[in-house]
Amino acid sequence: MTTDGTEQLFSHFHQAEWLRGAVSRRMGQGARRLLLAVSLLCAGLAGGQPAISQPSVSQPKPQLELPVATDVRLESQGETVRLAMTLSAVVPLKAWVQAAPDRLIIELPSTNFQLQPGARKSAGFVSGYRYGLFTADKARIIVDLAQPAILASAEVKPVRGGFGELSIELKKVGRAEFLAEVAKAPRAEPATLPPAVAEKRVGETRRTVVIDPGHGGIDPGTVVASTAEKSVVLGFGTALRDQLESTGRYRVVMTRDDDRFVSLSDRVRIGQNEKADLFISIHADSLTQAQDVRGATVYTRSERATDAEAAKLAAKENEADSAAGLESGEEVQDVAGILMDLARRETRTFSGVFARNLVDKLGASVKMHRIPLRSARFWVLSAPDVPSVLIELGYMSSPKDAALLSSAEWRGKAVAAVSAAIEDYFARERAPVGKAAEARQ
Structure with a gap:
């Protein structure tokens, strides 16, 4: 041969x-x-070669046909840190640094990450890194910097057998040099496009419920013992969707139904565009220094938090875009008009009605936090015309809660409780009709 x-x-x-x-x-x-x-x-x-069927370029590639990333290595030597990763093919690469927080952003085509679980995650001035899908056709690796550093080199070089090797070298620098490099970085990406949803049929009479599993893709949320919040809440969200759809009384829209990143503004926009009668965001909290704290909590939106812990949680959740390399910053809603202000007040009243009912229903089935109903300035609950709540299912930092969150039996009870709260909410005479119902009248 x-x-x-x-x-x-x-x-x-x-x-x-x-x-x-x-x-x-x-x-x-x-x-x-x-x-x-x-x-x-x-x-x-x-005397032969294995037969390989080549996919048509016009067809979207299945997950296993994406470039695959394995064998990550992170090494520190003096004033430099090197990140290397084996790829199944040579792919184009973009990389730049951003400030506030300081990090390196590496952008690749959509990639199937199969990195070894025990790989080293920090070295020198690199405090950690994360990876995942950013959009349908892009993946990102975000490298967190404990000290200012700039790119000394960044490439994907071909190696024997059709492999590619991602090689990134970072060099420690002073703050001024770092900020000068940040100024050369590409402008922030526009908001990501939300996932497509089925169009509402003419004559639709069902209430629209938007279920928002938090985090996703490049943003894993809280990670405890290799379990990511994004996976826990997606499993709960899809189970709740299936339960609601089985009744035939609801049109259910998911902000994400797979492991994709959706920006905070897109999550809010989905609720408004779908003229949702109810928006439910699902998360799982963590307090690493207080593993005895546990239980589910229901949050509503308010300008002033009910307590310091609620304010801290809202601040963390509002940084979700930053975790994916987007600029953080809440959109300012136009509330100058009296009608908009009245709509916001009415919406918050209805949010409160549902939240209290939700606490009652959940409390009868699952363990609740000692303060089960709280409020804070959550960006994802900011739509002025959509009643919205955020459910923290429990604390992943609590061994007891962590075991429950992975239990099918517990999830079944919690899903049934949330579903019952939704049923009761819409059964009330004063429940909001929402824009979807208004269009029918």
């Missing part, structure tokens, strides 16, 4: 293994190379 033929076979076989995925994700780099070498030898003896 010629050298070119061997290289081509090596590349084809490697691509096939990436598509299969299961074996390579469970092996170290050395074991994968050994398996690859043995398989190449067998293929050579057989």
Whole structure:
């Protein structure tokens, strides 16, 4: 077999293994190379190449056909830190630094991250990193900086067999030099496009409920013992959707129904665009220094927080966009008009009615926080014309709550309680008709 033929076979076989995925994700780099070498030898003896069906360029790629990232390495030496990552293909790369908070943003095409769970997450002036989908066709790696640093080099270089190697080198600098580099960075991305939802049919008579599983994609939310908040709340949100849809009385819209990033402004916009009768945002809290604190909490929007813990939680949740590399900052709603001000007050009244009913229903089924009903300035609850609440299902930092959050039995009880609260809310004579119902009258 010629050298070119061997290289081509090596590349084809490697691509096939990436598509299969299961074996390579469970092996170290050395074991994968050994398996690859043995398989190449067998293929050579057989005198043929494995048949690989190439996807049509006009079709969207399934997850396993995305570039795959593995074998991440983070090393510190003197004034530099190097981040390296093995890729299944050579892909284009963009990288820049941002301030407030200080971080490096690495942007790649959509990527299937299969990084080893025990990989080193901090070194030198790098305090941590996270990764995930940012939009439908882009992935991001966000590297948090404990001290100012700039890019010394950034590339994806080809290596033997069709692999690519992401190589990032950061150099520690003074604040002035860092800010000068920040000024050269690309302008902030516009708000991400919300996921498509089914159009409301003419003559629709059902109430519209928007379910908002927090975080997603590049933003994992709280992570405790390798369990990410984004996964916990998505599981709860989809279970609640299925429960509501099974009654036939509700049109349910999800702000996300998979592991994607949705900006805070888009979440609010979905509720308004869908003329929602109710907006429910779902989260799971964490207090690492108080593992005995536990229980579910229901929040409404207010300009002044009920207590310091509520204010701290709202501030953390309002930074969700920042976690994905977007500029943070709440949109200012136009509340100059008297009608808008009245609408906001009425909406908050209805939010409070639902929140109190929700606390009652949840409290009869699951453990609640000692202060179960609270309020703070949550951006995601800011729509002036949509009654909105935020549910913190429990504290992932509490071993007892963490066990419940992963329990199908607990989730079933909590979903049933939330569903019952929704039923009771809309059954009340003074329940808001919302724009969707107004259009029917």
